[in-house]
Structure formats: structure tokens, C-alpha cells
Amino acid sequence: MILGIGIDLCDARRIEKSLEKAGFANYVYAPAEQTLLEGLSAKRRAETAAANFAAKEAFLKAAGTGLGGFALAELALLRAENGAPYFELSGKAAAWVAQRGLTVHVSLTHENGLANAIVVLEEHRPKGE
Template identity: 50%
Template sequence: MLYGIGCDLCELAHLEKSLTGAHAAAFVRRVYGEAERTALGLDDPLSAGRSAAHRLASAAANFAAKEAFLKAAGTGLREPFSLCEIEAIRQENGAPAYRFSGRTAEWVQARSLTARLSLSHEGGMALAFCTLETET
């Protein structure tokens, strides 16, 4: 049964300012989980095998995924959620998926929810669409 639906758009240029500004390191730690930072090369941009443009588009899509989840949950960003506990990862086949940790994972498990994620980026924008479904 459908629990919630959420979508979000993220402008790449706006996110780029957050990723390159004076407080970029703190922003990255607050927003992105460890698996995301590693996959996106956000801790060490020179170590990532992707182009800077592709990393930025993927980082924006991941940010939009976090916002889409919060909208599907119907709560916005408040307790018990933390953005870095809502990770958008890529499965072996390249498909996006959510990985939750901490209190966010507890919230999802307590409600027996399954989260589904779709991402896209084009023309300077990134889009995420999230559905939350219950088992019953």
C-alpha cells in the first residue's frame, strides 16, 4: 500500500556553490553519507574517476533524493531525520536505491516501509522521485 510520494528538483549551479564555497567541507559532512561521499568523490575530488560535471550532476540528484524522501515521509527535515542518514546509492546494475542509517533507518523499519527511487538530470537540473510503500 502506498504510504507517500515525493519529488524534488535541484539546480546544479546552486548546489555547486554549496560544494565549492567556504563552508563546503561542513556542508558535505552534514548532507552526504560516507558511501555517497566516496562514490561521488566529494572528500577528495581528484580521486574520483568521473568528470567534475558528472560528479556535480550526481551530487545534485542525490540531494534531490533526500528531499524527495522527506516529502514522501510527510515530515520535512525534522527529527528523527538527518540528511546524511538518507543516502542515494547505486546498485551493481547502476539503478539508484536508498540506504538508511541511524534514526532514519529506525523510522523506516518501524513502519515496515520500502523506499523506491528514480533519478534524472538534464539541462542544469536534477530530479528525484520517491515512493514509500508499506508491506500491507
């Protein structure tokens, strides 16, 4: 059963400028995400940071919590070996997802300086409920 769907669009130039501000990266991105971003070229870093930011906002929309629901750094968006994005949740966000028995699906795309993310929260219920 689908618990929630969220979508967000983010301008990579805006995130690129924000990354220059002291504290922004630590507020928004988990250490593992920061490591991912540091290993990219400037253009790819801005696009990836924007896609990750969009995914975090899409997650909050799908959860129905808004921006105050969870700390953004609790919603780490990483990449599998094949490049597929996935969330690595921590803190209240991880507890919230586990308590509800959710699977988090995420899809990202970016082009011409814009990054888009879609998040689907899937709830698993035992058969017969």
C-alpha cells in the same frame, strides 16, 4: 499500499557551489556517497550530488517529516552495480522505515543542469488487514 510520494527538483550549479563550502558535504552526504562523488568528473559530480540531494528532499516529503525529520546524511543514496539508485538508510531514518515495514523506491533523472527525484514509500501489510 502507498504511504507517501515525494518529488524534488535541484539545480546542479547550486549544489556545485555548496560543495565548495566547508562542512556541506559532511552535513548532507554520507561517507559512502562522498566516495561515490569523488570518483566522478566535475560535471557528473555536480549532477549526481544534485540528484542525491533531490532524492533526500523527495524522501522527506514522502515521509511527511519536512527537512527536520532526519539528518540528511542518514539518507545515503547509492548506486547498484547496474547503475540503479537505492537508499541506504541509517540512524533514525532506518529505524523509522523498519518500524513501518516500508520499501523505498527512488527514480532519478538529470538534464541541462537540473536534477529530479521521485520517491515512493510503500507500506507492506499482512493480508487481511
